[in-house]
Amino acid sequence: MRDDELLTVPEVMARLKISRSTVYDLIRTGRLTSITIGRARRIPARTLTDYIHHFEEAA
Template identity: 45%
Template sequence: MITLDDTQLYRITDVMQLLRLSRSLLYDQIRTGRLPSVKQGRARLITANGIRSYIALLENEASR
């Protein structure tokens, strides 16, 4: 099981497990700017802070 504090950068497959999102929905969130990401070579990576920001965004939207 992947936990958020294990590393600073997460692969797409790890974030899919953490957030319980499909690959296509995850890439859609990245493309629209809701989930910040970085590229390292050909790999798309998500920072731990990016994941926390995305969760905060979802919580904010849910409280409206």
């Protein structure tokens, strides 16, 4: 996964194995950053990597 890659919500769902509503909750609460292009929501891969690393460091 490249750091400059933009992921769709379904891609994030598949990578984290979580529901659509959980992805949107993470975005709403600021734990995942997203951008909107037209009507499409995209999550930078770097944001997802940072989110995962946060939990690895806490363990």
